[in-house]
Amino acid sequence: MATARGKGKFAIALVIVVAMVWVWGRSSRYLKPPGGKAKTPLVVFAAASLTDPFNEMKNLFERQHRDVRVVMNFAGSQELALQIEQGAECDVFAAADQRWMNDVEQRQLLSERPRDFVQNDLIVVLPARNPGPVQQLPDLSRKGLKIVVADEAVPVGRYTREVLNRMSRLSGFGLSFAEAVLKNVVSEEDNVKAVLGKVQLGEADAGFVYRSDVSQRVKEEVIVLEIPPAANIVATYPLAVLKNSTHLELSREFEDLVMSPAGQDILANHRFIPVSRGKGRP
Amino acid sequence: MSEPLSPRTPLSLLRTFPGFWSLSLILGAAIIPIFLCLPLLSLFVQVPFTELAKRISSPVVLNALRLSLLTSFSSAVIIVVFGLPTAYFFATSEFPGKRALEVLMNLPMVLPPTVAGLGLLLAFGRSGLVGGWLARMGWSIPFSTVAVVLAQLFVATPFFVNAARSGFEAVDPHLLKAASSLGASPFYCFLRIVLPLSSRSLAVGMAMAWARSLGEFGATITFAGNLPGVTQTMPLAVYMAMQSDLQAAVALSVLLLIVSFGILMALRTRVFLGPR
Numbered sequence: 001m002a003t004a005r006g007k008g009k010f011a012i013a014l015v016i017v018v019a020m021v022w023v024w025g026r027s028s029r030y031l032k033p034p035g036g037k038a039k040t041p042l043v044v045f046a047a048a049s050l051t052d053p054f055n056e057m058k059n060l061f062e063r064q065h066r067d068v069r070v071v072m073n074f075a076g077s078q079e080l081a082l083q084i085e086q087g088a089e090c091d092v093f094a095a096a097d098q099r100w101m102n103d104v105e106q107r108q109l110l111s112e113r114p115r116d117f118v119q120n121d122l123i124v125v126l127p128a129r130n131p132g133p134v135q136q137l138p139d140l141s142r143k144g145l146k147i148v149v150a151d152e153a154v155p156v157g158r159y160t161r162e163v164l165n166r167m168s169r170l171s172g173f174g175l176s177f178a179e180a181v182l183k184n185v186v187s188e189e190d191n192v193k194a195v196l197g198k199v200q201l202g203e204a205d206a207g208f209v210y211r212s213d214v215s216q217r218v219k220e221e222v223i224v225l226e227i228p229p230a231a232n233i234v235a236t237y238p239l240a241v242l243k244n245s246t247h248l249e250l251s252r253e254f255e256d257l258v259m260s261p262a263g264q265d266i267l268a269n270h271r272f273i274p275v276s277r278g279k280g281r282p
Numbered sequence: 283m284s285e286p287l288s289p290r291t292p293l294s295l296l297r298t299f300p301g302f303w304s305l306s307l308i309l310g311a312a313i314i315p316i317f318l319c320l321p322l323l324s325l326f327v328q329v330p331f332t333e334l335a336k337r338i339s340s341p342v343v344l345n346a347l348r349l350s351l352l353t354s355f356s357s358a359v360i361i362v363v364f365g366l367p368t369a370y371f372f373a374t375s376e377f378p379g380k381r382a383l384e385v386l387m388n389l390p391m392v393l394p395p396t397v398a399g400l401g402l403l404l405a406f407g408r409s410g411l412v413g414g415w416l417a418r419m420g421w422s423i424p425f426s427t428v429a430v431v432l433a434q435l436f437v438a439t440p441f442f443v444n445a446a447r448s449g450f451e452a453v454d455p456h457l458l459k460a461a462s463s464l465g466a467s468p469f470y471c472f473l474r475i476v477l478p479l480s481s482r483s484l485a486v487g488m489a490m491a492w493a494r495s496l497g498e499f500g501a502t503i504t505f506a507g508n509l510p511g512v513t514q515t516m517p518l519a520v521y522m523a524m525q526s527d528l529q530a531a532v533a534l535s536v537l538l539l540i541v542s543f544g545i546l547m548a549l550r551t552r553v554f555l556g557p558r
């Protein structure tokens with residue numbers, strides 16, 4: 001009995017070890033294709049909200065430049081700026097916010113003036129599964145609702161508060177609207193995806209997120225309420241090549257791809273607002 | 283039982299046994315304390331004392347500290363109340379599936395806290411397994427202080443149960459047999475023999491569970507959210523401060539360190555550990 005159990009345990013351990021070795025092998029083959037010569041790495045730091053479109057950019061760029069490997073680093077703009085200022089190796093920086101790009105620029109780390117490449121605005125999302133008492137935007141000020149926003153330190157959190165203040169000045173909302181909505185806030189999240197997650201799970205009755213956050217995948221799990229254009233903000237995303245880039249020429253080409261009609265189409269497909277159509281380098 | 287080694291100073295060790303063994307023991311033993319203390323001391327060096335005093339008196343910090351102490355002590359009490367019977371039952375009973383259940387109960391210790399938070403949301407959230415039912419009765423747990431305590435209970439309970447269990451298992455069963463042959467009831471045996479003999483393990487387990495609760499971050503921010511005064515505990519306040527003001531984050535960390543040091547030190551006194 002004891003030996004049978006011992007054999008069983010040994011078998012389980014063996015299966016786990018074999019599986020781990022297999023995963024290891026697969027992943028290293030993925031990272032370093034057999035026989036392929038080392039490709040030039042191009043390091044792109046991009047805001048987390050750009051994850052989907054910039055992964056498509058990467059594929060497109062690698063198809064155009066067979067000898068280049070684009071390495072993407074996605075995180076909050078403020079975290080990326082901090083990494084760059086601390087000396088991280090980076091060729092291209094795409095931020096979700098002017099503030100953090102300015103921060104990097106003021107430390108003289110850029111090779112050029114940043115260029116605005118795309119815009120975004122805010123929407124309100126409601127859970128699709130168990131719709132609460134929110135039918136339209138003015139309902140957000142109803143007592144007892146659970147509303148989730150981003151913290152004021154996060155760009156989208158700052159935009160949220162600005163949008164609320166602007167709504168208070170529109171007819172149909174009332175002067176105390178912003179205050180009433182903020183009283184309903186049950187959590188101030190550290191990033192926009194966390195706000196979205198709480199709404200997707202049906203835990204929050206409403207949340208403020210970027211338009212681009214509602215991807216095809218998310219679409220079925222939330223209901224979108226449009227914010228009147230008079231109250232909405234425009235978030236403009238800047239892009240720049242860093243001074244310390246070891247591949248200035250390639251970096252500029254990546255930047256041009258983002259600004260090109262093909263690049264802008266990718267962004268538009270992900271519900272971003274393109275800023276230029278077919279505008280070349282000035 | 284063997285006589286414990288009498289403590290000696292590094293100097294007397296070298297004097298009694300001069301040579302390679304003593305020297306390498308002392309050098310080897312020095313590396314880990316230095317490694318552990320260096321980041322802690324670095325935090326202190328970063329903050330001027332006046333800055334610290336100013337930060338600590340801000341309402342956000344006071345709220346976070348109050349909430350952290352309230353929730354972590356509540357968690358510690360609940361963990362002891364429910365953890366004691368659990369640990370004693372598992373130490374003294376045998377039933378099919380016990381091993382698997384034990385491993386399952388230890389999983390919260392190795393899970394990434396964010397996974398723990400997600401699991402809690404799916405269980406106690408408004409549309410969760412239990413939470414959906416609670417919500418229909420008008421009780422919603424996420425985003426409340428109760429959620430903070432639940433998150434802490436989930437990740438910290440195994441620390442106490444494991445420590446208490448090994449304490450109970452170390453109690454000599456002959457003592458219990460002797461006591462009951464003299465007419466002592468099981469409850470009397472537990473109260474007067476088992477508890478005193480395992481008090482050290484219980485105190486250590488309690489300190490570990492409390493410390494884990496105080497430092498809880500990932501499950502809290504996922505399950506309870508982040509709202510000053512309601513769910514924003516010290517670790518969350520440090521993290522949010524880091525997004526905009528590094529100095530504030532360091533000041534908060536130092537405060538958290540001082541409080542934790544004080545409480546862990548108090549738990550090491552004789553009152554809790556008993557005589558050696």
